Amino acid sequence: MELNYLKPSQPTKEMVGGSRIHEKLKEAVYTKLDAEPVTYGDMLYKQAYENYMSLLSLREKGICRELKIYGSFNGYRISGQIDEIRIEDNKSMIVERKTVKDNKAPNPYTALLHQIQIMLYRKLLGDILEGLYTFDNFRNSYGIEKIRMSDQFALTLATIGVKEEFMGLTNIFRIMFREASSMQRLSDRLLISYMNRGDGKEATEVLIDYDRSFIDGKLAYAMGYWNGEREASPVTEEEKWKCNFCRFFRNECTVWSAGVSVGGGV
Ligand code: SF4
Structure with missing residues (x-):
């Protein structure tokens, strides 16, 4: 990871194939905001608006895809993008999609990374639902009241008929957080769905249980690196x-x- 930051690479064939499959799935249940962002503020607005629409889809249709989430751990900002949330047995269940070369589940070491990722999403979303990470935390952390949207973008929003109540960056994030925190309670069952990289069809599914102490331990170890208490470790x-x-x-x-x-x- 550290070397990747120091020497970034171009996306690989596998990464491109995986994101094509994600895009296709996303389009099926996603409402895009038809406005092109010009500034960072515009991009944040677009994210929050589309997130809000996704959360409405979860409420109304029982499914949403590509939900951006924000949170923090030990003072560090963390954000991520959940592939899918679906309502199962009146609970919100997180689904993570991964691609594989053939129809088999990945080896245990790769599978462990997927488990850590989905448990981290469960933790971040749990913090929002339990009020441990709120709109105020987000506002203070990102300083969104100081971030401006471009006039051009604001004009486009008005032209395409975005309602007055959804205008403004602070406003849309407040609405989005309110909707997120009121979703159905979270399931402790987490689903990792493996899709065949070639044809995009489902290869196999793995259900795991959320383990809070497991993910806390992994995060504490990771923080050692980010706090400068240890060097990056090579693989074992x-x-x-x-x-x-x-x-x-x-x-x-x-x-x-x-x-x-x-x-x-x-
Ligand atoms: S330990 Fe192996 S996997 Fe890790 S950076 Fe070195 S060569 Fe790459």
Whole structure:
């Protein structure tokens, strides 16, 4: 991760394929705001408005896709994008979609990353529903009252018929947070859906239980890095097969150079 920040790369074929599948699914239940953002403020507005529309879809149709969420942990801002929330047994269930090459679930190490990701979403959303992360926290953290939208964007909103009550950045986020915090209570069952990268069809599904102490432990470990208390760690010995697929292997990173056989893996 650190090396990726230091030496960013172009999106890979797999990433492009995965986001194409996401886009297709999103279009099925997503209301886009038909206005092109010019500034950062415009982009935030568009996000909040579309998020609000997604939350309405959850309330009315029992499903929403691509919901952006905000939160914090130990003073750090965290945001993410939940692939899907659906109502199951009167509870809001989080669904994370991943692509796989064939129809099998991924190896346990990759699956663990997916579990951490979906549990983190569950925690962030849980904080919003329990009032631990509110609109006021968001407003103070992002300073949205000081962020301006462009006149051009505001004019477009009026032209396409956005109602007066939804105008203004602070306003739309307040409305969005109110809607988010009133969704049906969260399920502790989390669904990871694996889709075939080739045809976009569902390959397999894995249901896991939310484990608060597990995700808190993972976050505490991650914070050690972000707080500067430890260096970034290389993969462990049992996971060093991953180095075969890493673009930094034997270049910027030589930690496991001596002990990795080409073509290894689990
Ligand atoms: S080569 Fe291996 S240890 Fe080094 S950054 Fe890549 S995956 Fe991590």
